[in-house]
Amino acid sequence: MSANSFFPSFSNKVDLMKLLKEHPGFYYSSHEQRIKKGEVFTHKNISDYLFRIESGVVEFGYLKDREFIFQFFLRAGDILALPEYAEDLPAEGCYVAVNEVTGWVIDMAFVQEVLLDKDPKNQIMMTHFLQTRRKFFRASIRANLEPKQRVYFCLMTLIEMGFRNSKNSVELPDFVTHDVLATMANVSKSLVLSVVRFLRDSEILASNKKPWVILDLNKFMYIMVEERIPTNSAI
Amino acid sequence: MSANSFFPSFSNKVDLMKLLKEHPGFYYSSHEQRIKKGEVFTHKNISDYLFRIESGVVEFGYLKDREFIFQFFLRAGDILALPEYAEDLPAEGCYVAVNEVTGWVIDMAFVQEVLLDKDPKNQIMMTHFLQTRRKFFRASIRANLEPKQRVYFCLMTLIEMGFRNSKNSVELPDFVTHDVLATMANVSKSLVLSVVRFLRDSEILASNKKPWVILDLNKFMYIMVEERIPTNSAI
Structure with a gap:
């Protein structure tokens, strides 16, 4: 068995939006949203939804003595941290729109339903965790x-x-x-x-x-x- | 559907070693190894094997101008980075035994075979990525x-x-x-x-x-x- 056939590969990425849009319930569970430059993504504007960036750039950081400590950028195709894992992070994260951002706001239960059916091996989630892990490592290298x-x-x-x-x-x-x-x-x-x-x-x-x-x-x-x-x- | 039922949870961790040991081929594909204090884990001593720590502490860091930059500790129950993902990291990582370390050295193809069969949702891999992601975030917070x-x-x-x-x-x-x-x-x-x-x-x-x-x-x-x-x- 080839090692590469087992682990998710970035070159062979499963497309989350393709899977979601193929489902007949997509437009009942999703809408697009514009986030103005400088606006912070909070529970109020994305709450328990998945936000998938279509255009624009979002910066992720955390607060240290009320100062924003930059960690990394997220761009078109990236998804904002899932609410389930927010509490798992060692500091409260903060997402800010660097320029005008547009994206899909998708009901979390719907995303889970589709992924459970269409991505049973959790390739999309693993890719997300690997990519953000790499970004955190880079943030640490930069800080040093x-x-x-x-x-x-x-x-x-x-x-x-x-x-x-x-x-x-x-x-x-x-x-x-x-x-x-x-x-x-x-x-x-x-x-x-x-x-x-x-x-x-x-x-x-x-x-x-x-x-x-x-x-x-x-x-x-x-x-x-x-x-x-x-x-x-x-x- | 409850969000928690879908995503892997740390409190409900699937035990990698339990799965591996249940397989009749375990002892044909695995052996235990002692790594002395100060010894570096290299391709020479773990190569394409999974190393699962049984006792002792391993520190993970990377080299910056030949200086070891500490990132985090790994302990009993943790696994050392999988060869498949080493190239995905933004810097060459380096594992060093902090004290005497013992662990299972397990053939990678065997691990993959068992996980493919017994952990089809890749809960173990996701948990590993999430835990190391958290460790990198912590390393970044510390460096700042x-x-x-x-x-x-x-x-x-x-x-x-x-x-x-x-x-x-x-x-x-x-x-x-x-x-x-x-x-x-x-x-x-x-x-x-x-x-x-x-x-x-x-x-x-x-x-x-x-x-x-x-x-x-x-x-x-x-x-x-x-x-x-x-x-x-x-x-």
Whole structure:
């Protein structure tokens, strides 16, 4: 027996929405919702529903002394933590819309009914847990870096999320600002400004208008090596 | 349908070893192994086998500039990362025996065969992923604390692993030393020494012989509040 036939594989992902939409009860149990930029996902607006992101970006973090500690982003196709497991996490999580987010709000009992029938091996749940586990590990690796390294590490993450407009150039996501980067890296805005200034002066980054653009990816990657950034871990 | 009936619950854990031992082929596919204190688990000594800890403690971390960055402990009943998922993690993990460890080394194909048959819903794998996900989140929360806070946070973790010899007193695990605590908290040994000295002077901790003992848990917990340690996250 091949090991790969048994464990869920990311390349062979079962599509949750495909399964749900095939069920005749889908539109009775689901509706779409817009969440405005900056809005927090609470029990009030998603309660015991599954929220599946269709567009936009959601940041997940937790509160430490009332300060939001960024952990990771969730994007189209990702699902927000299931209520059953919220209590299992060691800190109260907090989801915030980074830009306008749209998604399906789906009755949890309906999701469970469909999955029980159509995904008896729980491949979808396992994939979800594995992906979020990887994200937490990455958050831990980032937190163990020096402040300046964290800024570079976060830029790597944003490059991965960006739009590769040529072989050596990447548009970063629209929502990127000095403040966003400071929150992601858990550093002061002045440190972000100093890193950005260095990258601009080196003609590696254009940040005068949206979207920010990495103009020379090769040069950027060279700096990552110099700064000892664990690049594989950022993605 | 109750939500709890669908998702795997930690309180209703399926026992992997029970399932495996019930199979007539168990002793043909498995043997026990001793791993000495300080020994690293590598492909050479566990290769494509599942290692299930029977006794002792294993620490999991990753290498950053050749330095071991502690993430979490694994104990009796826990299983070491499955080879299939090692490549999925954002950094190369490293398992080290904290004291003498014994465990079952079980052929992976055999494990898969039994689980496919006896755990078709993959409850065991899901539980494993959820538990390690929680451990990574905790590692991230710890890394986001100040150095001194991290020492206290780690003491909380050790208290949880310890032996509650009376209502207000806990023996910490035998392996606890200043060096172990410094590695766990990713701080200098001198900082550990200063925290330990303070706790000794306050008659909260006895560390003159093994095992270290928290003499006054109430007083210790009071300090945790003062130092703003997220105590729920430590456990």
